[in-house]
């Protein structure tokens with residue numbers, strides 16, 4: 001029902017206004033370039049989040065009290081506060097402390113730090129679910145703690161953590177729309193700009209929704225599935 | 239610093255010595271002032287009721303667990319401790335890494351690395367830990383896989399292998415590190431009856447042809463009797479009785495041993 005009541009005005013307007021294709025032809029290039037920026041923000045912040053997840057996930061498991069505490073504070077802070085406020089803080093408050101970042105960099109940093117905190121918990125869970133016997137076998141072969149982690153444990157966590165990581169990545173794509181609020185010219189920013197000048201809200205935001213959906217459904221998700229298959233093949237499961 | 243135990247053993251000492259080794263978990267004493275010597279090339283079986291500390295003996299020797307008191311010596315030098323002044327102190331991780339290489343272990347649940355093929359399982363530690371080149375490591379691994387009859391499956395991942403096949407690869411993997419002492423913890427307990435024989439055959443050949451020093455925890459009384467030089471009966475963290483297999487199985491002296499053997503033989 002909700003879907004219908006949303007779509008009907010949109011479709012009606014498309015029907016009334018035969019110039020949707022005119023609209024599309026005129027604004028598609030702008031929206032496509034916004035979508036490219038969205039993809040860039042998403043790619044860079046996913047990469048940053050992945051690195052942070054691995055580092056902080058492993059730090060959480062450290063024997064060293066200080067290292068573990070540092071990771072815990074980081075994860076608690078970024079999971080416990082609002083992403084939007086973190087974004088504003090990085091963009092508006094860091095310059096007051098002498099660190100000015102471009103809107104793009106601020107957006108990537110905020111998203112990477114925030115999603116990295118969630119990812120770290122997934123990594124920690126993945127490492128903890130590798131059976132004890134794997135650690136023991138590696139120790140009995142006299143592997144060093146670092147070798148055990150790098151060669152035996154971490155590779156086995158990939159198949160375990162990829163499905164939850166994939167969900168998180170789709171969430172990340174959707175969350176990138178927030179960077180429009182700090183003037184990154186992404187898909188959402190372009191949509192708002194076009195809307196401000198044309199007032200064709202249904203066409204503009206309807207098209208934006210569809211583009212976000214296509215990016216998730218036909219680009220990101222197939223890519224993540226492919227990674228899962230690749231990882232499964234590595235352990236002889238596929 | 240502890241001066242009750244010597245910093246090294248004189249020449250001609252046994253390959254492995256447990257000297258008054260105590261291991262406890264909280265209030266539970268699992269090994270109680272254990273003294274046990276294993277000679278070079280000796281094949282020792284450990285039998286005893288569940289919970290008597292058999293696995294723990296192997297785990298402390300593999301340094302998977304630390305001990306609360308006493309010292310374990312391997313090849314004349316302390317393993318669990320390192321020299322400090324005139325006495326001994328608890329071994330550091332770097333000291334353990336030097337000494338641990340003399341010991342290899344095969345587990346009840348195989349514990350093969352699932353993300354690696356049989357061959358990769360066998361070359362991983364020789365390359366990473368011993369620093370062998372890939373060619374050297376593969377040559378060594380292929381010889382061992384052939385010995386355990388698994389060379390034709392070298393490129394299979396563990397999920398594609400039966401329990402007996404996995405256990406044979408696990409034996410090859412441990413041997414690839416050229417340990418002086420092999421520890422076997424109920425290596426056939428997780429196997430289907432029809433594949434136990436193939437694993438026992440491999441152990442037989444290690445014993446007869448390769449003269450490896452072995453400590454084997456087992457419930458296979460027939461096998462223990464056939465291949466052991468000595469059998470130790472464990473009860474409540476102590477050796478209640480030990481001797482040649484003939485003596486221990488045919489003429490046990492200790493009441494506990496008699497009860498245990500009765501119970502086990504009745505069950506069969």
Ligand SMILES: Nc1ncnc2c1ncn2[C@@H]1O[C@H](COP(=O)(O)OP(=O)(O)O)[C@@H](O)[C@H]1O
Pocket residue numbers: 263266268286287288289290291292293294295
């Ligand atoms: N990590 C542990 N924490 C607490 N108790 C343990 C632990 N490992 C073993 N135990 C206890 O130690 C005793 C001896 O265990 P184990 O050596 O495995 O016996 P066995 O191999 O002879 O069956 C058992 O009572 C067992 O419950």
Ligand SMILES: [Mg+2]
Pocket residue numbers: 292293294424
């Ligand atoms: Mg046991």
